[in-house]
Amino acid sequence: MDALGEAPDLFEAEHRALLAARAAHAGGPDGAHAALGELLAAYERLLRETRRLVRRSDRAELEMTQLNQRLQDLAGELQYRATHDPLTGVLNRAAIIERVNQLFARGGLTLIVLDIDHFKRVNDSFGHPMGDKVILGVVACLKQALPAQGLLGRVGGEEFTLLLPRDDPEAAEAVAQRARRAIESHAFGLPDGSRVTASFGVSCLARGASFDAAYGQADEALYAAKRGGRNCVAHASGDLQLHD
Structure with a gap:
């Protein structure tokens, strides 16, 4: 969070490179080559960050699925223990x-x-x-x-x-x-x-x-x-x- 409590923009560098590329394109061919290089680098960073976020999201989703399944198993176990005799397994x-x-x-x-x-x-x-x-x-x-x-x-x-x-x-x-x-x-x-x-x-x-x-x-x-x-x-x- 910044001083105002807002979440940082994860793709701020890519956004700046895109703005620079647009300005270079509008101003003519002189600065276009450098701006294009910066844009390509920014795009590569964006892909790497996106892949990293997707992998993290997949892991989090898997962990959440496993946690939910464990909670369901525990709820079923508690329900069984609450209604069954521990020695014989028949209803209490x-x-x-x-x-x-x-x-x-x-x-x-x-x-x-x-x-x-x-x-x-x-x-x-x-x-x-x-x-x-x-x-x-x-x-x-x-x-x-x-x-x-x-x-x-x-x-x-x-x-x-x-x-x-x-x-x-x-x-x-x-x-x-x-x-x-x-x-x-x-x-x-x-x-x-x-x-x-x-x-x-x-x-x-x-x-x-x-x-x-x-x-x-x-x-x-x-x-x-x-x-x-x-x-x-x-x-x-x-x-x-x-x-x-």
Whole structure:
């Protein structure tokens, strides 16, 4: 910037050479040769400066493109971390709550809540790394049992939810039983050779309900399954009935 705050003219020398060439052309042939030489030199400088500016602009554009892509990647990573459980990669509790309430605005749905039976014994007896291995194994079983349109979330340490987009008790029963059997038969590799099981609670509610209502009913059914001997499925449909 100059004293007046104006940006300098990058091509001032070329501009002066052009003015001199015009004056020489108007005044006759005597000074034209020298003016033409100055004009050629100025033009060469102009080309060099233009090329330099173009290269700098290309680099800046490339850097800006790379920066924008990095920002998009970071935004996607932050969004994923905000909505997914870090151990299992399934939806976290906040994301499940949001999805359930969104779906209830459009129609009915089924919420299946399950809890790994005697999970504290696994952690206390074999350590938390083995507990994490069991959790990951359970998630693998649930993914196999879940239909394509369903969603899977982790809402607590050993507690998970399966979200189905229709309030269909028979379909819910089939999915829950498929998941229960998959966990029961899975080889988790516990040091004592014991198996892992889970208990399930199911709620099916119509459009306009909320996560709190669906989770409350499913959780009540889950505890009924626990009281009924574990490794079974209970439905919240007025009275609670066990299905093994």
